[in-house]
Amino acid sequence: MTTHTVTVVINQQQEEMLDRLVAEQRHGSTHAEVIRSGFVAFCREHPEFLAGERGEA
Amino acid sequence: MTGRDVVFEHVLEPGTGKAVPVLRGQILRIEQLGDGQCADFNAFNLHDYKEYFHTGRTRHLHGLFPKEGDMLWSAPPRERPMFTIIRDTVGTNDVLYPRCTGFLYEYQYGFERHTNCHDILAESIREYGLTPDDVHDSFNFWMHTGVDQTGHPYIKRMLAAKGDYVELIAHFDILAVPNVCGADIFSTSNFELKPLKLQVLESTPKERERFLEPEERRYRNQRTPADFKQKEIRVMRELERDASYVPEWPVYPIVTHGVEVELADEEYALVDRLRANGAFGQTDGAIVRHAFFSWWIEHYMQGPKHLHAGE
Numbered sequence: 001m002t003t004h005t006v007t008v009v010i011n012q013q014q015e016e017m018l019d020r021l022v023a024e025q026r027h028g029s030t031h032a033e034v035i036r037s038g039f040v041a042f043c044r045e046h047p048e049f050l051a052g053e054r055g056e057a
Numbered sequence: 058m059t060g061r062d063v064v065f066e067h068v069l070e071p072g073t074g075k076a077v078p079v080l081r082g083q084i085l086r087i088e089q090l091g092d093g094q095c096a097d098f099n100a101f102n103l104h105d106y107k108e109y110f111h112t113g114r115t116r117h118l119h120g121l122f123p124k125e126g127d128m129l130w131s132a133p134p135r136e137r138p139m140f141t142i143i144r145d146t147v148g149t150n151d152v153l154y155p156r157c158t159g160f161l162y163e164y165q166y167g168f169e170r171h172t173n174c175h176d177i178l179a180e181s182i183r184e185y186g187l188t189p190d191d192v193h194d195s196f197n198f199w200m201h202t203g204v205d206q207t208g209h210p211y212i213k214r215m216l217a218a219k220g221d222y223v224e225l226i227a228h229f230d231i232l233a234v235p236n237v238c239g240a241d242i243f244s245t246s247n248f249e250l251k252p253l254k255l256q257v258l259e260s261t262p263k264e265r266e267r268f269l270e271p272e273e274r275r276y277r278n279q280r281t282p283a284d285f286k287q288k289e290i291r292v293m294r295e296l297e298r299d300a301s302y303v304p305e306w307p308v309y310p311i312v313t314h315g316v317e318v319e320l321a322d323e324e325y326a327l328v329d330r331l332r333a334n335g336a337f338g339q340t341d342g343a344i345v346r347h348a349f350f351s352w353w354i355e356h357y358m359q360g361p362k363h364l365h366a367g368e
Contacts, residue, residue, distance in 0.1 A: 004324075031316045032319065042355075050330040050331065
């Protein structure tokens with residue numbers, strides 16, 4: 001299995017939010033793990049967007 | 058409802074309004090005396106008039122047509138619930154349209170003199186030393202409105218009838234200012250101005266227990282003048298630059314950096330599927346960030362929710 005590295009740009013305020021999520025110890029122990037966890041959860045919870053339905057912008 | 062003492066009672070005749078104190082825990086009641094009259098409404102903190110009702114935050118939190126159970130919020134940076142609508146027998150209210158003005162009737166309809174909510178509100182608050190500049194966008198009770206497919210607002214026929222009423226409980230001491238809307242050439246009040254009955258009532262202990270929000274600030278960002286760098290209210294109308302001014306931005310500079318997120322093959326395939334969707338961005342990083350924040354908002358956002366997944 002290969003892995004793919006995706007660079008997600010965040011600022012210091014978003015970093016604070018990620019700190020809070022890390023402190024919860026439910027979604028990962030690093031910022032990267034938390035982002036990955038949330039991303040995957042979103043895709044799992046919203047298969048409609050994966051099927052090509054356009055999101056509401 | 059029994060157990061409520063009447064503190065104040067007044068009939069708002071067409072062309073008039075009234076500024077009336079409503080203390081914390083008291084109930085403001087407005088009742089239709091005819092068939093269908095819109096009441097425009099302003100509200101100020103009785104002890105600090107610079108805190109006043111804000112249609113924008115109310116609209117943001119409760120939508121274009123607030124209803125029973127929703128709140129009327131004060132303007133940033135105070136942002137406290139001023140009232141909760143505890144009873145609304147019709148359910149058509151509006152926070153989209155601004156108050157009608159003398160300008161509007163002259164510019165659009167050629168009236169040099171016409172009843173209008175701004176001037177009625179201004180005359181009402183003059184009783185408390187406030188000026189026409191202190192009138193703000195109104196909460197429009199019973200105004201029945203919609204938005205068409207092009208995003209333009211429109212006014213529908215008034216649905217309220219004689220005997221319909223709204224009741225609001227005050228969360229802190231407020232100067233409430235309802236007026237009989239002056240619009241008689243629209244369906245706002247079905248082309249006829251009618252009186253409204255205004256009452257201030259003492260709430261029952263049960264109502265206070267059920268509805269009252271804490272008066273004190275619950276969040277650090279519900280600010281008071283004590284938090285302001287400039288605490289004094291200007292008394293001069295002329296504006297002059299402060300030569301000693303040096304900006305102190307709350308958060309500055311904004312610094313960004315990259316977080317390297319490792320995705321397995323099947324997870325990375327999700328990125329491509331969201332890219333094909335088109336609503337999540339085009340680069341890998343933008344797509345993962347959009348989906349992550351959408352998840353976070355859905356699971357962590359507090360208060361009335363109005364965001365949609367994938368927004």
